[in-house]
Amino acid sequence: MEATFKVGDKVEHRSWGAGEIAFGPYLRDGSTDNYLMKTESGDHYLTGAEAMTMTAKFKVGDTANGALTGRSLKILAGPFTGRMGVAWYAVEYPEGHAGKENERNLLAPEPVPFSDAGPVKVGDVIRILKDGAFHADVKRGDLFEVKSLVSYLDRVRVDAAPGARMSQWNFRPEDYVKVPADEAAVHDGVVYDLTAKYRDKDRDVWTLARFDDVVRGGLGHIPTSRYSGDSLEFIVNEYGPLTRVDS
Structure with missing residues (x-):
């Protein structure tokens, strides 16, 4: 018979409140479903499984990731008790339809990378x-x-690269970090990394920099003001396309 709980499970005891399983299951008084529970205050108690319930892994409105698919799902309802005491949740899939997922198939999203931006x-x-x-x-x-x-799934949507199977891609918070405005520029649908250098059609190398709402480029030098060098638009039109220099 499958054990009700395992070490590390978060539980709620009917007498001692919230805690986690510290040891078990073990045999006691003929029952094999007994545990040592540690409360949030640090106290330990011996107890049977019938006195505890599993603390919900997710709450309604949370976002979870499919353990196998990696897809982002929205928790609609639950938890509900399924076969062998395993919890399940009603979820909404990225396509918009609802379904059910075993708790063991759902993972909490990874922490979102910190950004000052x-x-x-x-x-x-x-x-x-x-x-x-x-x-x-x-x-x-x-x-x-x-x-x-895609706010309810906590995702962003971007145009896919030319030749991709899809016209757009979606990304979760753990997949990206926002780039500060002075480190990137968008011109005619193309994103330029202002921390990198770019080679033009004549194989000359340009360095780009932003000055408020203007991006300037210098050939063999770094622009020092909005009045030095050439505008990004001029460089692209006259010498493009520009190719990023990765080394």
Whole structure:
């Protein structure tokens, strides 16, 4: 018979309140479903499984990730008790339809990377944090302009790279970090990394910099003001396309 709880499970005891399983299950008085529970205050008690309930892993409105698919799901209701005492939740899938998922198939989202740049909005630029993030054909460090927000799933949507199977990609908070405005620029749908250098069609290398709402480029030098060098628009039109220099 499968044990009701395992070490580390968060539980609520009918007499001692919230805590977690510190040891068990073990045999006691003919029953094999007994445990040592540690309360939040640090006290330990011997107890049977019937006196405890599992603390809910998620609450209604939470976002969870599929353990196998990695997809972001919204918790609609639950937890409910299923077969063998395993909890399940009603969820909403990215396509918009509802279903049910075993608690063991749901993972809490990874912590969102800290950024001093603030919350993301449409028009901002994000930097991808890992290769293949959320099943997209992307590399760590790739930049994208945010085209729309899927707020109830806590995701952003960007235009996919040319030739991709899909026209757009979605990313979860753990897949990206917002890029400060002085580190990126968008011109004619193309995102430029202002911390990198770019080679033009003549193989000359440009360094870019932002000055308020203006991005300037210098050939062989770093622009020092909004009046030095050439505008990004001029450089792209006269010498483009520009290719990022990765080394």
